[in-house]
Amino acid sequence: MRHSFKLRVAIINNIRNIFVNLFLIIISCVLLFAVLEWSFRLFNPQLIIPRYVETSSYGIRKHLNNVNGEIITPEFSHKIATNSQGFRGKKEYSITKDSDVYRIIVLGDSVTFGYGVEDKETFSAILEKKLSLVKKVEVINMGVSGFGTAEELIKLRKEGFNYNPDLVILGYFPNDHFNNIISNLFKVENGKLIRNAEVFAPALFIRDRLNKVPGYTFLSQHSHFVNFLRNRISYSIIRTIGKAHKIDSYVPVKEKITAKENELTAMLLNEFIQEGYKHNISVIILDIPEMINKKQSYSNLPTELLLLNNKTFLVDVQKQIFESYPLLEINYKVDKHLRPLGHELIGDWLSAFVKERIWAEKL
């Protein structure tokens, strides 16, 4: 009797100890996280750029539908929204186009998508607003951050043409060279452009699993520590993919571009131009520069290899649009994406160009 009483007390004590330890483990983990979070906020604030992307039915990334998020960096913060089709902004566009509507689709990467500016400040939104003063115009911003020309070409073919555009604008950015190689979606063989990998959606399986973890979405949008881990691991994966293709990470130096990179990018751009020609649609290629420092910008569009036709317009954004403005007024100093002024200038210029060149020629 006395023995069993002692045994019961011992069991109860053991269970109590387990619970006390579990409680202490939880408390210590929370405290550790709080200390790390506080340290990162104080000494090493991170870029908080949530990735609202998923894999599309055609194997490349697309923005999630109906996003209502926020981007926070030390230089800027702004809201970010996508509509029910995953395009920037809340405005909805029907796939079938009314006969009196002039529709423009805009393809590109984060610069085109508008990292660094509000939904209404992207050059696509400004273009739509300006042209709508003249007639019914829809400008659909299909930009996806991290895209290269390869993904933009696939998006145009698989999704863009479904919207029956009258004009296509392509935002070319210097890191497209790098993205075209690492995506492995196309390759050049015997002077011909060949579709290679069917799918390029790096690490999205990690994102899909993480998003199922309760609280991860909140932490990825607010925690500097979680973003430190996310950014580090992501860049490490990108570097590994780059090394597999025998190229370093992206650096804005023309001499570092290999002949293979240049040829692939030029052929992808030529394919883009051809698509416009085949569909009897004008194509504007915006050669958007990257700011290197406050006095120097960089561009690497392989102009000499492009097969232009009378439906294609090449725009040197630095020379034709930004020339008279200091680079730091156009770009964020550290992040280097375009500031609202950069988007406004492009939007204004495009609006005048569409009215004076493209519409005038059709009359």
Next chain:
Amino acid sequence: MSKLSIIREFWGFLKERKKWWLGPIVVFLLLLGVLIIFTEGSALAPFIYALF
């Protein structure tokens, strides 16, 4: 002295003092250290984004 002796010593300390709650902290900090070492120089650059 073996390089692993500190781990053994720490394990002995946890057992003796029954401070099991210290375990996850140390494991977590070790993993963080390993991650920083293996992703050295991988600070996110402009125009290179988190993948997930």
